[in-house]
Amino acid sequence: MTEEQFRRHIRQLATLRGWSLAYHTHNSRRxxxxxxxxxxxxxxxxxxxxxxxxxxxxxIRPEQRTWLRHLANCGLETGLWRPRDLPQIVKILAPEGPRAELPDNL
Known part of the structure; x- marks a missing residue:
């Protein structure tokens, strides 16, 4: 599964679980x-x-690592998600699910 296929799959799942607000930068080159x-x-x-x-x-690129750590350090729910993480992602996307957290090795 490519990153884009995975992202689209998770977005559909999130929508089904009530995450009605979503933002994605379609062209990050600029x-x-x-x-x-x-x-x-x-x-x-x-x-x-x-x-x-x-x-x-x-x-993950250094700039991505910097932003993810910053957001997490500010107390925001932040995650680095891969297809192998799907069982945990499903739990997190439950409205009362556990908070998203960065992996220890990030």
Whole structure:
């Protein structure tokens, strides 16, 4: 599964679980480097997720790492999600699910 296929799959799942607000930069070539791929909002549970998607073998760039760490350090729900993480992602996308967290090795 490519990163884009995975991102689209998760967006569909998020929509089904009530994450009615979503933002994705479609063309990042003209944007500052590092901003997460998607931002999801769930008005009912008052949660916002900042998510970077990668394939199972995809590498994270330094600018992405910097932004993800910054957002997490500010107390925001932040994740680096890969297809192999799908069982945990499904749990996180439940309105009352666990908070998204960055992997320890980021």
């Amino acid at each position: 944007s500052d480097a590092g901003w997460p791929d998607e931002v999801y909002g769930h008005p009912g549970s008052k949660r916002t997720l900042f998510i970077e998607f990668k394939s199972d073998t995809g590498r």
